[in-house]
């Protein structure tokens with residue numbers, strides 16, 4: 102398969118490691134508003150597929166009380182985010198013979 106960002110080719114695991122190493126900044130982590138007053142802020146990460154409009158967006162540990170959660174778990178979050186992105190890329194963009202009107 103190919104890295105969706107730069108086209109590097111390799112096996113799933115190799116591309117995954119490459120993504121984490123070279124494209125870690127593609128995973129955008131942010132803090133949202135708490136679901137209710139006094140609750141911990143909602144933490145999210147998002148990584149967009151560069152090949153289409155798809156994006157992986159997840160709420161991370163919404164009950165987390167640690168304001169530095171994202172910072173301290175950034176590496177692990179990137180692993181998970183790229184894992185999900187790769188599944189999408191394999192499913193949506195790694196067809197052996199892409200057809201022009203495959204979607205419908």
Ligand SMILES: [Zn+2]
Nearest residue numbers: 104106107109
């Ligand atoms: Zn790459």
Ligand SMILES: [Zn+2]
Nearest residue numbers: 150152153155
């Ligand atoms: Zn895509």
